[in-house]
Amino acid sequence: MIYFTIYLKNLNNGTGYIDIPLENDQLVKDYLQFLDLGIRAYKPYPVAEAGKSRGGPGSIVINLADIAAIVSVAPH
Numbered sequence: 001m002i003y004f005t006i007y008l009k010n011l012n013n014g015t016g017y018i019d020i021p022l023e024n025d026q027l028v029k030d031y032l033q034f035l036d037l038g039i040r041a042y043k044p045y046p047v048a049e050a051g052k053s054r055g056g057p058g059s060i061v062i063n064l065a066d067i068a069a070i071v072s073v074a075p076h
Contacts, residue, residue, distance in 0.1 A: 001048040007069040021048035
């Protein structure tokens with residue numbers, strides 16, 4: 001599990017970013033490929049299970065062109 005802070009263009013939530021734990025670093029790999037080659041990935045990224053949540057596994061889909069920056073923090 002890796003914690004990400006993703007800054008998005010035109011996100012009107014008062015802060016401009018979202019914090020989300022993801023299962024792996026595939027989003028960063030796809031984003032770097034998008035920056036280098038312009039290839040866009042249209043796929044869901046698995047969200048890590050947060051504690052004792054009752055719901056099933058989730059996913060998130062982000063338009064790579066809307067990302068302004070990504071910061072990642074590995075859990076301690």
